[in-house]
Amino acid sequence: MAIFYRRLPKFRYVSPKTVEEALDFLGNHKNKAKVMAGGTDLIPQLKSREIPPPEYVVDIKGIQGLEGISYDGSTFRIGALCTINRIGNSDVIQSHFPSIVQAAQSMASPQVRNRGTFGGNICNGVPSADSAPPLLTLSAEVTIKGPGGERVIPLERFFTGPKKTSLEGDELLIDISIPKPEKGSRGVYLKLSPRHSMDLAIVGVAAWGTYLDGVCTDIKIGLGAVAPTPMRAIKAEGLIKGQKVTPDVIEEAARVAGSECSPIDDFRASAEYRRDMVYILTKRALNRIFS
Amino acid sequence: MERLNIKVNGKDYELQVKPWATLLDVIREEIGLTGTKEGCGEGECGACTVIMDGMAVNSCIVLAMEANNREVITIEGLAEGDRLHPIQEAFLEKGGMQCGFCTPGMIMSTKVLLDGNKNPTDEEIRKALEGNFCRCTGYTKIFESVKAAAEKMRGEI
Ligand SMILES: Cc1cc2nc3c(=O)[nH]c(=O)nc-3n(C[C@H](O)[C@H](O)[C@H](O)COP(=O)(O)OP(=O)(O)OC[C@H]3O[C@@H](n4cnc5c(N)ncnc54)[C@H](O)[C@@H]3O)c2cc1C
Ligand code: FES
Ligand code: FES
Numbered sequence: 001m002a003i004f005y006r007r008l009p010k011f012r013y014v015s016p017k018t019v020e021e022a023l024d025f026l027g028n029h030k031n032k033a034k035v036m037a038g039g040t041d042l043i044p045q046l047k048s049r050e051i052p053p054p055e056y057v058v059d060i061k062g063i064q065g066l067e068g069i070s071y072d073g074s075t076f077r078i079g080a081l082c083t084i085n086r087i088g089n090s091d092v093i094q095s096h097f098p099s100i101v102q103a104a105q106s107m108a109s110p111q112v113r114n115r116g117t118f119g120g121n122i123c124n125g126v127p128s129a130d131s132a133p134p135l136l137t138l139s140a141e142v143t144i145k146g147p148g149g150e151r152v153i154p155l156e157r158f159f160t161g162p163k164k165t166s167l168e169g170d171e172l173l174i175d176i177s178i179p180k181p182e183k184g185s186r187g188v189y190l191k192l193s194p195r196h197s198m199d200l201a202i203v204g205v206a207a208w209g210t211y212l213d214g215v216c217t218d219i220k221i222g223l224g225a226v227a228p229t230p231m232r233a234i235k236a237e238g239l240i241k242g243q244k245v246t247p248d249v250i251e252e253a254a255r256v257a258g259s260e261c262s263p264i265d266d267f268r269a270s271a272e273y274r275r276d277m278v279y280i281l282t283k284r285a286l287n288r289i290f291s
Numbered sequence: 292m293e294r295l296n297i298k299v300n301g302k303d304y305e306l307q308v309k310p311w312a313t314l315l316d317v318i319r320e321e322i323g324l325t326g327t328k329e330g331c332g333e334g335e336c337g338a339c340t341v342i343m344d345g346m347a348v349n350s351c352i353v354l355a356m357e358a359n360n361r362e363v364i365t366i367e368g369l370a371e372g373d374r375l376h377p378i379q380e381a382f383l384e385k386g387g388m389q390c391g392f393c394t395p396g397m398i399m400s401t402k403v404l405l406d407g408n409k410n411p412t413d414e415e416i417r418k419a420l421e422g423n424f425c426r427c428t429g430y431t432k433i434f435e436s437v438k439a440a441a442e443k444m445r446g447e448i
Contacts, residue, residue, distance in 0.1 A: 006332050013293060013310035013356045043313075043352040044333040057310075059357060085346075109422020110400065112334055114346040115353065197421035198335065 009053035015062045026170040027147050038115035041124045078176045080119035099134035099187035106191045119173045125165045132230030133206035133222030134189045138178045146171035159229035185210040186289040190281045201225045202269045203277040207285035216240045226261035233257040245290045254283035300368030308355045315339045315350035326366035326395050337423035340396035347403045366395035377443035387436030389427035397423050
């Protein structure tokens with residue numbers, strides 16, 4: 001066990017008021033500054049000395065315009081500063097993307113949800129991030145701004161390894177965008193954790209799909225905590241898409257999902273148990289959306 | 292040092308704080324209000340819960356500077372003189388505490404719940420307190436205290 005220090009290490013605090021100001025500061029202090037949104041990952045990591053103390057903590061919560069949820073008729077946008085609680089209580093998100101609300105409400109505690117953001121959850125880049133599996137099934141993209149301007153990439157390409165993302169030290173995540181879902185599509189997020197509350201996922205499974213006259217017209221499956229990054233179960237999806245949905249098809253797809261992930265043994269669970277649970281939860285999730 | 296303007300329990304403070312000080316450090320050590328407790332120090336246990344701009348937060352993982360120009364309520368801000376807040380009365384009457392270490396945090400989470408919802412369901416009470424751990428009571432008496440507090444605040448008892 002790492003030693004846990006009650007005191008934070010020394011750093012300086014800056015709170016830019018605009019994206020441009022924040023980017024200028026990050027550009028001028030590359031590798032010396034660390035961005036903070038809600039701080040619910042960053043502050044405990046600094047206290048435990050899990051990451052080297054930065055010279056500056058750049059608190060971006062003073063930047064206006066990144067805290068909301070918007071919809072322009074084709075795309076939903078969740079601002080980088082939108083809190084988990086706001087997402088979990090959003091009627092708009094609930095009516096279009098219930099799996100996102102399920103993920104938000106499964107996370108941490110009211111205190112942490114009041115501060116933490118989806119932006120921080122994905123930038124932190126842990127394989128168990130609860131927001132990731134549902135977002136992956138919804139073809140989410142992330143908008144990133146840096147010294148070279150703006151880039152938009154699929155969330156799948158954003159995650160590059162455990163606690164690693166394609167974000168550079170002088171870049172900011174601006175928002176997470178989700179295309180308008182197909183009419184009649186359904187989604188679900190199932191999280192397995194020993195405790196109901198205040199616990200990270202041993203396995204998280206999200207599914208999203210559409211169904212017409214008994215035939216699956218589209219399906220996406222997202223898995224958390226069972227690979228170096230949150231991942232899509234592409235092979236399992238391939239077995240269902242375009243097929244008539246029967247118990248056999250669901251059974252086979254769930255088995256394949258369990259074998260195409262690559263979990264590790266750790267103190268939370270063994271790899272073998274995780275694979276079994278991916279199978280069970282994928283089956284459950286598919287039965288929910290195709291019923 | 293950074294300049295911090297903060298309102299705590301209705302009183303304005305202008306302080307010089309270390310940029311790496313947490314809100315909890317400042318409440319306990321600079322302002323001297325020691326009702327708010329430090330348990331885990333990492334956001335897990337809820338002993339340090341205070342209300343910032345109407346929302347429950349873990350003051351051990353909020354920087355003091357994040358509370359600049361904001362309003363904070365701690366457990367000391369609930370009673371009016373010798374008159375306890377109905378939530379405090381309910382915890383006393385129902386025995387919602389043993390060692391008492393978790394109690395300030397429990398009461399602050401309860402206050403946020405009951406300020407927004409006069410008649411919470413059992414499930415809503417459990418959800419509102421999910422970030423507050425108690426190592427003594429087994430939670431049943433805390434749960435009963437919250438129900439009694441809700442009744443008191445509705446004027447039923
Ligand atoms: C008690 C407790 C329980 C928790 N339970 C869960 C849980 O059940 N499920 C779960 O998934 N997580 C959980 N977490 C982890 C954490 O709360 C979430 O990951 C949260 O979403 C992080 O958001 P944040 O805004 O606080 O991130 P921060 O701590 O502010 O930032 C996290 C990382 O992302 C970077 N970052 C943040 N925003 C940006 C941006 N806009 N641009 C560039 N970089 C950025 C930061 O530099 C940092 O490296 C828990 C944490 C605690 C303390
Ligand atoms: S002391 Fe802050 S949550 Fe435990
Ligand atoms: S009364 Fe002792 S921790 Fe709750």
